[in-house]
Amino acid sequence: MKERDGGTITAEGVYTAPSQQGTYHVIATSSADPSQTAQATVSVIVPTPTPLRFSLSVSPAEAVLVPGAKQEFRATLTGISDTRVEWRVPGTRVPVQTADTPVTFTASQVGEYTVRVTSVADLDKWAEAKVKVVPGVWVRVDKKETTSPNVGRGMPDPAGSVSLAAGSTTASNQTGPVVSTWRLTWTEPPASLAVGQKFSGSVSVGDDESAYDDEKTEQFPSGSSSIQMRQGGKILHNALASAGRSLHGDYPFDASASQSFEFTVPPGRADGPPLEIVANVTAGVYVNEERLGGLEGQTQMRGAVVYTYELRAQ
8 A cells, every 4th residue: 555544455455445535546566576566546435424314393383381381292203213302491301211202391480482302313403392481361260159148146047138140239138127238239350361451440339228217326237349359368459348337336327338449460370379359248237135126236148259260371
């Protein structure tokens, strides 16, 4: 060989090319007459590796989530025997695994994120999914109505009722000679509430010809209407309108009352407690035994409408 690293050749003339691409020269010399030589030129070409022909994708390619929500992603790898992949999932450390093993992204803070999967066999082969975490919208999923009496010690069950309707109700209570009947209204909450939105309206209570004697301060018909926004058992906002006769002192009978409100819709998490808007209504009676047949105490007819909301991405 003319070149030091030009490969090797046996006495039988079998040439082995070097690993490096280039032009090399093989020289043959006569053993009988060393002055006689011949030369052959050899071109060594290192072939370009054939790229791996396979496809890699991730599903879903896009996702919109609210904080606390989870999304599973799967990789599809075809055309190659080595199915190992490496995932990059924000907030999660994922070891190398096969493509048929899914990964889970858990939404935390509002923002935009990227989930990437890469082939271990070819690090230039990858696929991505885009994730957007949004504040979300509270969507009403349930509406429940309840009514119940609340009886003070030594008092009989009141004869009355609470007729609940959307945004308006009538509550009545008769205890002994006292009748307490009220018209109660509130602003009906909408089917959905965006985080940060202002939910505003009013609650009111009005006397509906309660039977009372203005000369007898021992008779105390009363009514109230309220609306609350609650989350996880905590009252975030509350508006109350109450009317009737005061339980203490000789005050005039207030036949009606109203209260306006403006609540800010709070953020939430898909894995957190639901949001509740609760409308409460009450017709009450307080009587004193000295004037009214031996009765003393308080009774109430109560009703409530509970609107339950869950956080959604839409």
